[in-house]
Amino acid sequence: VNEAFECLYADDDDLLRKYAAGKVTESEAERFEEHLFGCDRCRTELEQAMAIRAAMQEPSRASLLQWRFPSVAFVAAAAAVIVVVFGLLQLRSRDQVIVQPVRGAKHGELAATALVSGGSLSVNWNSIPGARDYTVQLFTADGSPLQSMRTSDSTASLPLGSLPSGAPLYWRVQAIDENGVVISSSPLQRIARPR
Amino acid sequence: LASRERINRLTASADRSADALATELTERFWLRLRVFAARRLRDRNVAEDVAQETIRRVLEALREKRVDNLDALPAFVFQTARNICLHHGRSAHRETGALRRFGSSQSFVTGEEADPLSALIDRNRREQVRGALEAMRPEDRELLRMLYVDALDTAEVAARLGIDSGALRVRKHRALQRLAGILGNVSGRSGTEGGV
Numbered sequence: 001v002n003e004a005f006e007c008l009y010a011d012d013d014d015l016l017r018k019y020a021a022g023k024v025t026e027s028e029a030e031r032f033e034e035h036l037f038g039c040d041r042c043r044t045e046l047e048q049a050m051a052i053r054a055a056m057q058e059p060s061r062a063s064l065l066q067w068r069f070p071s072v073a074f075v076a077a078a079a080a081v082i083v084v085v086f087g088l089l090q091l092r093s094r095d096q097v098i099v100q101p102v103r104g105a106k107h108g109e110l111a112a113t114a115l116v117s118g119g120s121l122s123v124n125w126n127s128i129p130g131a132r133d134y135t136v137q138l139f140t141a142d143g144s145p146l147q148s149m150r151t152s153d154s155t156a157s158l159p160l161g162s163l164p165s166g167a168p169l170y171w172r173v174q175a176i177d178e179n180g181v182v183i184s185s186s187p188l189q190r191i192a193r194p195r
Numbered sequence: 196l197a198s199r200e201r202i203n204r205l206t207a208s209a210d211r212s213a214d215a216l217a218t219e220l221t222e223r224f225w226l227r228l229r230v231f232a233a234r235r236l237r238d239r240n241v242a243e244d245v246a247q248e249t250i251r252r253v254l255e256a257l258r259e260k261r262v263d264n265l266d267a268l269p270a271f272v273f274q275t276a277r278n279i280c281l282h283h284g285r286s287a288h289r290e291t292g293a294l295r296r297f298g299s300s301q302s303f304v305t306g307e308e309a310d311p312l313s314a315l316i317d318r319n320r321r322e323q324v325r326g327a328l329e330a331m332r333p334e335d336r337e338l339l340r341m342l343y344v345d346a347l348d349t350a351e352v353a354a355r356l357g358i359d360s361g362a363l364r365v366r367k368h369r370a371l372q373r374l375a376g377i378l379g380n381v382s383g384r385s386g387t388e389g390g391v
Binding site: 012013014017018020021022023029033034036037038043046047048049050051052053054055056057138146147148150179180181 | 227230311328336371
């Protein structure tokens with residue numbers, strides 16, 4: 001059998017992709033692994049699946065760094081916005097509320113709140129026009145993705161039980177349009193969890 | 196196949212160059228062993244230890260001619276890795292029991308990964324693939340997301356896109372070719388195992 005051309009697992013790769021995603025039963029996983037050790041094609045395709053998954057779940061390094069270490073220009077712009085907003089507030093009556101989006105988004109600002117309760121992170125957010133789905137993402141402090149959940153609702157719950165306690169975690173919600181493009185994102189926020 | 200032949204030759208040679216054989220075994224089984232162990236133990240560092248220990252034991256077995264049929268080498272490596280993982284699992288279980296007996300309320304698993312296989316992909320590789328994905332057409336990206344992130348069945352993705360499974364496979368193949376093309380243009384050959 002020429003592994004490069006004939007392989008049932010690689011020709012119909014449903015199980016291979018599910019294995020990479022951790023969505024197979026133990027017996028399916030064992031059978032596939034036994035095959036994997038002898039099949040070079042499956043090894044290549046599995047690495048490909050893992051790399052695509054990892055890359056698609058990875059937040060932009062640049063955006064995380066930008067969030068953690070905002071540039072001088074960003075700080076200056078933020079300070080200017082605060083000054084202008086403060087000035088406007090002085091001019092307007094106290095009954096008026098000025099909503100200043102943290103990040104500009106033509107589809108609207110995604111504002112999300114979260115609550116840690118019963119070993120889960122419960123997140124709620126506002127609907128964004130044009131969004132088909134929302135992704136709730138959980139990261140470690142160095143930006144490595146821990147969990148991700150995609151939903152069309154405006155609420156989600158992520159279990160934290162299997163994650164190491166004490167380590168700081170960060171979360172955010174992203175709105176995704178029908179083309180898979182992120183059209184709005186909540187800021188990264190830290191979850192403080194007791195040790 | 197070439198790797199199998201090289202292992203054959205190295206094992207059969209009189210001097211049995213240890214370094215060359217170890218290199219061959221590592222090249223051939225490193226990713227597989229880490230994947231195998233990471234899925235079971237959910238910790239990339241422990242998975243690396245298991246992979247190293249497996250390579251060491253297999254090397255020892257080859258030197259001592261305990262592997263008669265080299266065609267069965269993959270099965271031998273698989274079984275060796277499984278035994279090491281089982282042993283590790285039992286040790287971890289005993290450790291848990293001891294912690295519980297001492298009334299520790301702390302989590303005993305220190306490095307548990309939510310997505311252990313993705314965690315094996317190093318940061319440079321992720322960034323490289325992510326950059327290439329961002330350069331793709333949105334419809335290609337969405338297709339790959341449904342297939343690899345959501346891990347939907349081929350039939351389900353085909354139904355969502357209103358095409359048959361055969362057409363979907365063609366579309367996927369082309370999307371992966373485009374991804375490989377972008378990756379090739381951006382960085383040449385990837386420095387990690389395998390390659391998209």
